[in-house]
Amino acid sequence: MNQAPHTRRPRIPLTWLGLMPFVIFVMLFLVLPTIHIVIGAFQTRDGSFTLQNIIDLNTGTIPSSYWISIKISVASAALGSLIGFAMAAAVVFGAVPRWIKSPLLTFSGVASNFAGVPLAFAFLATFGPVGLVTVLLRNSFGIVLQRDLGFNILSFWGLTITYLFFQIPLMILIIAPALEGLRREWREAADILGASAMQYWRMVALPILFPSLLGTFALLFANAFGAVATAIALTGSSLNIVPIQLFAQIRGDVLGNPNLGYAMAFGMIVITAIANVVYIWLRMRAERWLK
Amino acid sequence: MSVWARIAGWAALVFGLLYFFVPLAGLFEFSLRARRGVYSFDAYVRVLADPQFQATFSYSVVMALVTIVIGVLIVVPTAFWVRLKMPWARPYVEFLTLMPLVIPAIVIVFGYIRLYNTSSWLPLTGSVFGTNLLLAFGYTILALPYMYRAVDTGLRTIDVATLTEAAQSLGAGWTTILSRVILPNVLPAVLSGAFLTFAIVIGEFTLAALLDRPAFGPYLQRIGANKPYEPFALSVIAFAITWGCLALIQLVSRLQKTTRRPA
Numbered sequence: 001m002n003q004a005p006h007t008r009r010p011r012i013p014l015t016w017l018g019l020m021p022f023v024i025f026v027m028l029f030l031v032l033p034t035i036h037i038v039i040g041a042f043q044t045r046d047g048s049f050t051l052q053n054i055i056d057l058n059t060g061t062i063p064s065s066y067w068i069s070i071k072i073s074v075a076s077a078a079l080g081s082l083i084g085f086a087m088a089a090a091v092v093f094g095a096v097p098r099w100i101k102s103p104l105l106t107f108s109g110v111a112s113n114f115a116g117v118p119l120a121f122a123f124l125a126t127f128g129p130v131g132l133v134t135v136l137l138r139n140s141f142g143i144v145l146q147r148d149l150g151f152n153i154l155s156f157w158g159l160t161i162t163y164l165f166f167q168i169p170l171m172i173l174i175i176a177p178a179l180e181g182l183r184r185e186w187r188e189a190a191d192i193l194g195a196s197a198m199q200y201w202r203m204v205a206l207p208i209l210f211p212s213l214l215g216t217f218a219l220l221f222a223n224a225f226g227a228v229a230t231a232i233a234l235t236g237s238s239l240n241i242v243p244i245q246l247f248a249q250i251r252g253d254v255l256g257n258p259n260l261g262y263a264m265a266f267g268m269i270v271i272t273a274i275a276n277v278v279y280i281w282l283r284m285r286a287e288r289w290l291k
Numbered sequence: 292m293s294v295w296a297r298i299a300g301w302a303a304l305v306f307g308l309l310y311f312f313v314p315l316a317g318l319f320e321f322s323l324r325a326r327r328g329v330y331s332f333d334a335y336v337r338v339l340a341d342p343q344f345q346a347t348f349s350y351s352v353v354m355a356l357v358t359i360v361i362g363v364l365i366v367v368p369t370a371f372w373v374r375l376k377m378p379w380a381r382p383y384v385e386f387l388t389l390m391p392l393v394i395p396a397i398v399i400v401f402g403y404i405r406l407y408n409t410s411s412w413l414p415l416t417g418s419v420f421g422t423n424l425l426l427a428f429g430y431t432i433l434a435l436p437y438m439y440r441a442v443d444t445g446l447r448t449i450d451v452a453t454l455t456e457a458a459q460s461l462g463a464g465w466t467t468i469l470s471r472v473i474l475p476n477v478l479p480a481v482l483s484g485a486f487l488t489f490a491i492v493i494g495e496f497t498l499a500a501l502l503d504r505p506a507f508g509p510y511l512q513r514i515g516a517n518k519p520y521e522p523f524a525l526s527v528i529a530f531a532i533t534w535g536c537l538a539l540i541q542l543v544s545r546l547q548k549t550t551r552r553p554a
């Protein structure tokens with residue numbers, strides 16, 4: 001019968017070779033450095049296994065710096081979610097003219113990337129001791145920020161409101177598509193069944209949006225937790241948060257134990273990783289509804 | 292839409308817009324205060340004349356360009372190959388490209404310092420050139436999520452398999468296919484990734500400071516500690532560059548849409 005012609009020689013599958021440059025690059029400059037830090041967190045100085053570094057995280061100023069970092073991240077993520085949600089809802093549901101939406105989203109794409117040294121200076125120039133808003137409040141209303149409201153830009157709240165500059169736009173970017181996924185039919189169905197606007201939100205819209213909201217909150221949290229440059233430029237070393245302490249440790253081993261530095265970095269990875277896993281998991285749940 | 296909902300909507304929007312624009316206004320106003328009593332551009336003049344500014348700024352510009360080249364060389368062939376031959380690998384590659392958003396930059400650079408120090412198997416931090424290279428690689432990693440997503444989206448709009456077969460039947464090799472068929476077709480996507488990379492690298496602080504390279508970000512932070520008005524003028528410049536880059540992205544993506552329409 002039909003004999004298969006032997007023109008094809010048996011080939012070893014080589015397609016995977018095309019991915020090698022990428023894989024090697026990512027291994028060398030992303031994965032291995034991270035693994036090195038993680039392993040270092042569980043080693044003594046002479047290289048044997050230990051849990052002592054992790055236990056030592058509970059000494060000195062380290063627990064308080066983690067605590068302040070977590071508080072700032074939670075505060076800026078919560079406020080960012082709230083304000084971002086309100087703004088996204090305003091443009092998506094048509095409370096303000098439609099044409100605002102596209103420029104707002106473009107703007108958010110820019111501003112959400114704007115963590116850094118210049119951001120710190122913008123807030124210093126506005127809310128610092130002689131900043132625009134500070135002076136305006138003092139001269140026109142007789143309110144002294146520091147004295148009357150107990151506000152200081154080089155503090156917990158100062159850093160939180162600075163972080164909000166990139167947290168709010170990030171929230172808008174991520175939640176706007178989710179809000180657009182809310183179908184008109186659901187609203188109409190609720191109306192026909194006699195639901196009030198409150199009831200629609202409480203019993204239909206919010207339960208559907210809940211995974212998106214919580215997931216975005218987690219992402220915002222991770223975003224704030226890893227921010228270094230803004231914090232350093234704004235507060236120098238006056239506010240004792242994890243990234244600043246780790247920065248000082250890398251520069252000059254201020255903890256007096258290199259492996260304790262690894263453990264601190266490891267702690268950062270664990271916290272941002274948990275937040276991101278929560279985000280991804282909730283996002284997958286949210287996408288079931290929002291197709 | 293009830294009146295109250297409208298009012299609430301406007302209130303949220305106005306509050307948010309104030310939140311964005313008041314700090315920018317404050318920054319600009321402050322940068323003009325260098326001369327007592329009147330607004331002037333003195334701080335800008337002083338900053339632009341500072342040789343250290345010129346040196347660090349051009350260093351960062353060169354770094355950004357090098358990063359873009361490395362990024363394109365790594366991302367375009369990879370995204371192309373995954374689309375063409377290994378679609379099953381896409382989630383894994385995508386996962387890897389998103390990792391830089393999970394692992395804080397400060398942790399990554401900490402790893403570099405310990406892994407590539409003078410006593411290691413690849414002593415990159417031992418020489419100036421090696422450290423510069425390491426910094427560029429680090430920036431490439433930071434920009435990877437944005438670059439990959441931009442290029443992958445660009446590839447989705449073209450028929451990769453048909454273009455490749457057509458080029459192959461005309462006798463083109465892989466290098467020709469990539470550089471003369473695929474790259475021109477995804478150029479707008481590559482450009483928008485490139486502008487975003489530029490915006491990220493130009494003001495980046497953490498990596499440059501910890502690898503001790505004379506870049507713009509650390510310079511800005513340093514003079515922030517000991518000059519009154521110059522850092523604010525510099526921040527305005529940094530903002531302007533970032534916005535300029537992002538305006539270019541908008542422009543490029545709009546051009547892309549208008550060139551696609553007649554097809």
